[in-house]
Amino acid sequence: MSLTFTLDPAVTPDLRDGVLDLWTDVSNAGGSVGFVPPVTREDIRPELVKHLAAMAEGRTRLLVGHDAQGRLAACAFLTLNTHRLMRHWLWLYTVMVHPRHQGRGYGRDLMAAAADAARTCDGIEAIRLTCRGGLGLERFYESCGYKEVGRVPGAIRVAPGDDRDDIFLLLALG
Numbered sequence: 001m002s003l004t005f006t007l008d009p010a011v012t013p014d015l016r017d018g019v020l021d022l023w024t025d026v027s028n029a030g031g032s033v034g035f036v037p038p039v040t041r042e043d044i045r046p047e048l049v050k051h052l053a054a055m056a057e058g059r060t061r062l063l064v065g066h067d068a069q070g071r072l073a074a075c076a077f078l079t080l081n082t083h084r085l086m087r088h089w090l091w092l093y094t095v096m097v098h099p100r101h102q103g104r105g106y107g108r109d110l111m112a113a114a115a116d117a118a119r120t121c122d123g124i125e126a127i128r129l130t131c132r133g134g135l136g137l138e139r140f141y142e143s144c145g146y147k148e149v150g151r152v153p154g155a156i157r158v159a160p161g162d163d164r165d166d167i168f169l170l171l172a173l174g
Contacts, residue, residue: 003065003073003106005113007120011052015064018072020048022096029099032132036158051077051094063117065097065110073101074110078117078127089126089170090118111144119173126172132156133165146171 009015023044027035034047054060059082065074079091092114097106118124129146131137133156138148146169155166 001068003067003101003109005063005065005110007063007113007117008061009064011055011062015072016048016052019062019064019075020044022072022075022098023048023094025098026096031096031099032135032137033094033096054079060093061117061121063110063114065106065113067101073098074106076110076114078114078121080121080124088123089128090121090124092118092127092129095129107140108144111141115145115171115173125174126170128168128170131167131169132158133167134158138167138169141169144171 020041023033024039024041026033027039027044028037030037035044051060051062054077055062059080061078061080063076063078064072067073074097076095077093079093081087081090095107095110095114097110115127118127127146128149129141131141133151142148148167149170150168152166152168154163156164158164
């Protein structure tokens with residue numbers, strides 16, 4: 001069974017809480033989405049509010065995937081560039097699949113849906129994303145068609161003595 005994807009869903013309290021729960025569960029399972037476990041919903045809430053504010057301003061779009069039971073199973077944020085020289089590509093942020101759904105190909109489905117969503121944005125020719133080194137995430141993104149275009153060694157400090165590379169990847173949509 002695959003996920004059903006929706007771009008720009010209505011942001012209801014249920015959706016907001018679903019994204020908050022998803023982000024918390026993914027973080028606590030060791031997912032590389034901006035936090036290090038353990039975290040609570042309240043730790044994550046300020047970051048979600050920033051994404052929601054950017055959505056309200058039209059700078060960010062939300063892509064969600066629901067499972068057959070209608071539960072939020074995956075999401076990602078597509079953020080447009082405001083710099084006049086970089087408006088031909090967008091950022092993909094906070095790519096998440098719930099731990100209970102991992103290993104079923106839903107991550108690959110989410111990445112394909114994100115590329116399809118980006119193609120609906122006027123003038124967008126590519127997607128950029130970054131990932132934390134040390135987890136093999138770059139291999140997953142490369143298997144989805146992304147190319148590594150840069151790396152900053154030790155740019156992400158997960159814990160004292162545990163620095164990871166910040167890896168930049170690009171997907172040309174042409």
